[in-house]
Amino acid sequence: MDLYTLILSIASLLLFLYIFSRNSPKNSKKNCIPEPSGSLPLIGHLHLLGGKEPLCKKLATMADKHGPFYSLKLGTHRVLVVNGWEIAKACFTDNDRTLATRANTAGGRYMGYNNAIIAFAPYDEYWRNIRKMAIVELLSSHRLEKLKHIRFSEMDSFVKELYGLSRNGDKVTISEALERLTFNINLRMLFGKRFSGNDYGEVNSEPWRYKKAIKLALYLFGIFVLADALPWLERFDIQGHVRSMKETAKELDSIISVWLGEHLKKKRENQGASESDFMDVMLTHLPEDTVISGHTRDTIVKATTLVLSLTGAESTSVTITWVLSLLLNHPTTLMAAQQELDHHVGRDRWVEESHIHNLKYLQAIVKETLRLYPPGPITGIREAMQDCNIVGYDVPKGTRLVVNIWKLQRDQRVWENANEFRPERFMTTHVGLDVRGQNFEYIPFSSGRRSCPGITFGLQLVHLTVAKLIQGFDIKTAEGMAVDMKEGKNMNEN
Secondary structure, eight states: OOHHHHHHHHHHHHHHHHHHHHHSGGGSGGGSOOOOSOOBTTTBTGGGGOSSSOHHHHHHHHHHHHOSEEEEEETTEEEEEEOSHHHHHHHHTTTTTTTOEEOOOHHHHHHTTTTTSTTTOOSSHHHHHHHHHHIIIIISHHHHHHTHHHHHHHHHHHHHHHHHHHHTTOOOOHHHHHHHHHHHHHHHHHHSOOOOHHHHHSTTSHHHHHHHHHHHHHHHHHSOOHHHHSGGGTTTOTTSHHHHHHHHHHHHHHHHHHHHHHHHHHHHHSTTOOOOSHHHHHHHHSOTTOEETTEEHHHHHHHHHHHHHHHHTHHHHHHHHHHHHHHHHOHHHHHHHHHHHHHHTOSSSOOOGGGGGGOHHHHHHHHHHHHHSOSSSBOOOEEOSSOEEETTEEEOTTOEEEEBHHHHTTOTTTSTTTTSOOGGGGGTTTTTOOSSSSSTTOOTTOOGGGSOTTHHHHHHHHHHHHHHHHHHOOOOOTTSOOOOOOOOTTSOOO
């Protein structure tokens, strides 16, 4: 057989195998996850995700065309996008452990102490142990009860500050006041720190620097870094995001390191002193020579307090701002909530946490706000640790996956008039739904092993703050105009 004949035979065989594979049952349409058209060589679908529109809305538009479960090629990675509750249920139940690890991203490496913060840590012994410590020693109901004096005292200071401003007829940017409230509660619980409004406003002061760096870090965690899709571009840092991440991480570490040093000094000078904040608790539980998954004790302490600061303050104040904005745009709903307070609490005493249980309409308002504006509209990127099957589709190890909570919670099949603010639905047609991830058509804090561990704390603060504001103040917009509800690109901008 001459060379030409051999080449022709091989080519014919390859063509036959290609045609056979395309038509074999194994690769039938049933097992091919839908994929939008327009994928380009090298970059895949990256060019379809640009622009100013929030990513969750772009992905939702694709779902309207391609269905609730589709695949995107983002550079070197295959990413599955879940937009429907049935698929989310399969991910968070049957495949929850398989999909429990996080993708290795620039944000986790450069701003998360090389993935030591539990939000970006891989699914391993380190993640399990540190997450458990955070839940038991800071976020459990028992611990929150012991720390309630912090919430109460900060809430009292917050209300007094607002009263002082309102008596003078001053206009208040409520989002800024809420940021100070949630930051101070968070800082006292984590680090034993508290700052006044003037401290936050003093340029280059420690609290000013910390708050600025936290907000910048949250922004950087939420943006797309080209190197996450095309790793070989990381050295070039075309967007400048990696440089910004390194600078922000350096700023945060410099401040938290000072606070850690203060705690270590106090621990040395006051042997047997009681634990007053979460950093104290971690130093008590972790010996000085601790090393877990390559992370030293000091790194673990700084990374864990940082992630709890990142997730505990900003998202809570943003949710409260969304609630108030919706109430201002729906005065009838606001009036009904105030009437509920009058009935169950009265006007001769302040609402307290113990009253929230009876304020069903207020709870429905918060639930509906979380449905329309979930704190994380898209889940963090998960990665399959082994081959698995999701609703009949074969998913190879290493495949990445995100759940579009924003789209899932506006499913017209589940929610009547899904884009409208209707708190009453949680007292009628959806009265039994809970926020803790067990009802997959409503998962504002995600679900499964990677769900938010701070749900109880966050909801306590949201309910009490909103209740006190609408009970004690006549809230209105400065010019009597409706609040602009247009979301920012990262969905946490009001």
